[in-house]
Amino acid sequence: DIVMTQSPDSLAVSLGERATINCKSSQGISYSSNNKNHLAWYQQKPGQPPKVVFYWASTRESGVPDRFSGSGSGTDFTLTISSLQAEDVAVYYCQQYYSTPYTFGQGTKLEIK
Amino acid sequence: QVQLQQSGPGLVKPSQTLSLTCDISGDIISSNTAAWHWIRQSPSRGLEWLGRTYYTSKWYNDYAVSVKSRITINPDTYKNQFSLQLNSVTPEDTAMYYCARQFNSVFGVWGQGTMVTVSS
Numbered sequence: 001d002i003v004m005t006q007s008p009d010s011l012a013v014s015l016g017e018r019a020t021i022n023c024k025s026s027q028g029i030s031y032s033s034n035n036k037n038h039l040a041w042y043q044q045k046p047g048q049p050p051k052v053v054f055y056w057a058s059t060r061e062s063g064v065p066d067r068f069s070g071s072g073s074g075t076d077f078t079l080t081i082s083s084l085q086a087e088d089v090a091v092y093y094c095q096q097y098y099s100t101p102y103t104f105g106q107g108t109k110l111e112i113k
Numbered sequence: 114q115v116q117l118q119q120s121g122p123g124l125v126k127p128s129q130t131l132s133l134t135c136d137i138s139g140d141i142i143s144s145n146t147a148a149w150h151w152i153r154q155s156p157s158r159g160l161e162w163l164g165r166t167y168y169t170s171k172w173y174n175d176y177a178v179s180v181k182s183r184i185t186i187n188p189d190t191y192k193n194q195f196s197l198q199l200n201s202v203t204p205e206d207t208a209m210y211y212c213a214r215q216f217n218s219v220f221g222v223w224g225q226g227t228m229v230t231v232s233s
Contacts, residue, residue, distance in 0.1 A: 001178075040219065049211050049223035050160070061221070093160060097218055101177045102150075104160035 002026050002096050006105035012113040019081040021108045023094035028074055030098070038098035041070055041079045043090045044107075050093060054079065086112065115139035117212050117224040125206075125231050131199040135212030135224055142188050142195060143168045148215040151186060151197045154226075155208035165215070166195055202231045 003026040013019040023039070030037045037057035042050035052061045054070035057077055067082045081088055089112060094105040121133035133151075140147060148167035154160050164176035166186045176184050183200040199206060212224040 038218065042220075049213075049226050050220075051223075052219055052221050055217075055219045061219070095160075095220070097215070097220075100162070100165070100175045102162040104162070106159050 001101055002029065002099065002103050004094055004096055004103050004105040006092075006094060006108050008108060009106065010109040010111065012111045013081075013084045014113045015086065016083050017113075019084050019088070019110055021079045021092050021110070023072075023077040023079070023105050025075045025077075025096055029096045030073065037073055037077070038096055039072070039077050040095045040097060042093045042095065042104075043088075044093065045090045053092075081110075084110075084112070115214060115216075115222045117214060117222055119210070119212055119224040119227045121227055121229075123228055123230060125202050125229060126233050127203055127231055128201055131197070131202050131206060131210075131229055131231075133197045133210055133212070133227055133229070134194055135196070136192070136194045137214075138193075140214065140216075142193050143190050145169045146216060149186075149188065149195045150213045150215060150220070152211045152213055153208040154211065157205075158208070161208075163197070163199075204231045207231045 005024045007022045039057040041054040043053050044050045058070040069080045071078050091107045091109050093107050116138045118136040125131045148165045150165040151163040164186050166174050166188050185198040188195045207230050209226045209228050213220045214222040
């Protein structure tokens with residue numbers, strides 16, 4: 001199984017400041033046939049299911065504010081929020097969909113400092 | 114838009130079978146561009162993918178090794194729904210269970226979640 005490891009486990013950032021969450025996969029998650037990274041980022045707020053924020057590592061889901069950005073390739077990926085807003089408080093998860101079993105990171109809890 | 118509505122009991126006794134259903138609206142379960150998944154979430158195990166069913170000329174299923182001997186995911190084309198059965202449950206199976214639709218590789222639509230507790 002591909003292990004997804006996120007860092008940090010929790011993060012406190014001041015409003016308007018940058019938040020950066022990292023995700024590392026235990027092996028590469030892109031196929032040479034499409035050169036795409038099979039990685040998604042999810043945002044989960046209390047009492048709600050996860051909501052996709054990015055797929056293919058850097059493709060923003062419709063409706064996601066452009067202060068969110070996704071980057072990375074190979075085994076190292078990053079979710080960045082350029083200017084933290086109160087509504088961004090949530091737990092963020094990365095997930096690989098390169099091969100089954102699809103696996104998730106352990107989550108990063110993002111809070112306001 | 115596509116919506117998933119889950120149903121099923123929130124309390125299951127140890128050794129019995131957990132059964133949940135996910136009703137689909139806005140899409141067809143036999144679509145050859147979507148796959149239908151069950152995922153669970155618990156404090157101890159985090160988000161755990163359990164399995165999927167999908168149709169491309171015929172029906173396929175994939176299951177997580179951790180539950181492979183106990184799980185069945187069945188599509189129902191008449192009711193446009195799919196189900197999860199997990200046999201011989203233990204308290205370790207206590208979790209929030211979600212169904213989800215994967216389309217163009219994205220898990221873009223999730224059910225509302227069902228909290229299932231395994232207890233006598």
